[in-house]
Amino acid sequence: MAYGTETIRPVAKITGPGNAFVAAAKKLVSGDVGIDMIAGPSEVCVVADETADPRLVAIDLMAQAEHDPLAACYLVTFSDAYADAVEAAIQVHLADSTRADITRTSLDDHGLIVVCTSMDQALEAVNVIAPEHLEMHVEGAMEYLGAIRNAGAIFLGAWTPEAVGDYVAGPNHTLPTGGTARYSSPLSVDDFVKKSSIIQYSPAALKNDARAVVQIATHEGLWAHARSVALRLKALLDAEQASVAGSAAAGVEDGEARGE
Helix, strand or coil: CCCCCCCCCCCCEECCCCCHHHHHHHHHHECCEEECCCCCCCEEEEEECCCCCHHHHHHHHHHHHCCCCCCEEEEEECCHHHHHHHHHHHHHHHCCCCCHHHHHHHHHHHEEEEECCCHHHHHHHHHHHCCCEEEEECCCHHHHHHHCCCCCEEEECCCCCHHHHHHCCCCCCCCCCCCHHHCCCCCCHHHHCCCCCCCCCCHHHHHHHHHHHHHHHHHHCCHHHHHHHHHHHHHHHHHHHHHHHHHHHHHHHHHHHCCC
């Protein structure tokens, strides 16, 4: 798609999710075409307080872990006892899982439980993790949105498992992974909109900035850059001088005509 075929013209941009081979291919063609991002293994962070059912939190963590042995799963909670309850629930679910080996490997190798003393501390942990998927499995989840700076997709409340985002919820599920939510956003219509900068100087504006441009260009040793502005500045100053001289001459002639 990046380079075209006998029947397909080369495209300008390639977007969308894929496995490790897709990610590698997108990295290789990036620059020849635009891409949205190079997404890594899937990840989820679940913030759960004492109102959250440990069985639901456990299965939501497993829903990401079963994607890939490299998937990362984070539980951010507020007591060791609750963390233990979630771990116990995971063991119960694993007995029925059809992807138990993958799930167990992911949780063992890339699972992390963070026990916090306050919601402020929990939200700061979320912003450090910058997860692809964030579940706010807490009471009054909507109230904390303003404090979440780094997350790809945010799922609010007990009735919004991440799985709905995978399949039917929308708005998009091509999301930043590996902490890149610190500086990037989910794929959106903005990724298909190109923008141009528009610059237009008036003579007065160029006269105002000309000396600064000339000074910087000269310092960089870029003679033509400096000259392109200096010539315009000279033309403006010459025109001003000619205008002043013309006005003065017109004044003398007018005075002579009145016999002054």
